[in-house]
Amino acid sequence: xxxxxxxxxxxxxxxxxxxxxxEDQRPPAGVFAxxxxxxxxxxDGTGLDIPFGITAISPxxxxxxxxxxxxxxxxxxxxxxxxxxxxxxxxFRQELCIDTSTNQLVSYNRCSGETNxxxxxxxxLNLLPVETVIVGSKPGSLHTGIGWRxxxxxxxxxxxxxxxxxxxxxxxxxxxxxxxxxxxxxxxWGYDVRxxxxxx
Numbered sequence: 128x129x130x131x132x133x134x135x136x137x138x139x140x141x142x143x144x145x146x147x148x149x150e151d152q153r154p155p156a157g158v159f160a161x162x163x164x165x166x167x168x169x170x171d172g173t174g175l176d177i178p179f180g181i182t183a184i185s186p187x188x189x190x191x192x193x194x195x196x197x198x199x200x201x202x203x204x205x206x207x208x209x210x211x212x213x214x215x216x217x218x219f220r221q222e223l224c225i226d227t228s229t230n231q232l233v234s235y236n237r238c239s240g241e242t243n244x245x246x247x248x249x250x251x252l253n254l255l256p257v258e259t260v261i262v263g264s265k266p267g268s269l270h271t272g273i274g275w276r277x278x279x280x281x282x283x284x285x286x287x288x289x290x291x292x293x294x295x296x297x298x299x300x301x302x303x304x305x306x307x308x309x310x311x312x313x314x315x316w317g318y319d320v321r322x323x324x325x326x327x
Contacts, residue, residue: 152266153259154291156185157319159298161193165313167200169280171243174202176311178249181320182300184268184292189255191270191290200245200279211237249276251286251304260289267291274304282306296322 159182167176180195211233216223224238225231251274260269271287288302298317304310 152261154184154186154266154268155294156187157292157296157298158183158321159292159317160320160323161298161300161315161317163195163300163313163315165311167202167245168310169200169202169245170308171245172202174200174243176200176313178313178315182290182298182315182317184255184290186255186258186268189258191253191255191268191272193249193251193253193274195249198245198247198249198276200243200247202243202245213238245279247276247278249274249284251275251284253286262289262291265291265293270302276306276309280307280309282309284309292317292319 161178161180161182163176163178163180165176165178167174177199178195179197180193182191182193184191210227212225212227213222213235214225215221222235224233224235226233226237251272253270253272255268255270257269259266261267268290269288270290272285274284274286276282276284284304284306286302286304288300290298290300292298296319298315298319300315300317301313302315303312
């Protein structure tokens, strides 16, 4: 009888604790300064892309917006002057650069392509189909939306990904963006600017 009474009294407390745990699983809203690293593929080639921006998210309202005010792409350029060609020397087991007009060895730099720098900015608006997604015991938000890249290349793009804001002010994200002759896949890290401003 005593055991039954203890069980009945503890059941509401367990249910309340369980509800609190579930409520705590909702990712927090915030405005995050973000830094990303990823791979960009456009008509001119494939390379490294480094976006810097601001991401504002409200899981309760199921909306997220991102503005990348500086987007730097590093693409491998052309293979240099066609006069110079790379060959593999089996004796020395290394690549060499040959001047085809004189058939002489030249500096390997003559065969190396240049690195093209792409500067752009972009903005997108995303909806959160579900309020919370749990991955590896961490609450996050699945997002999908549409955006605009302003140059190199200028295009409308669709985006899908996940964003994991935390109560300590830090965030991490993963996203895939695809537009006309444009693909980006990468990670981002962020910190809540409101929390940072409260430190001053």
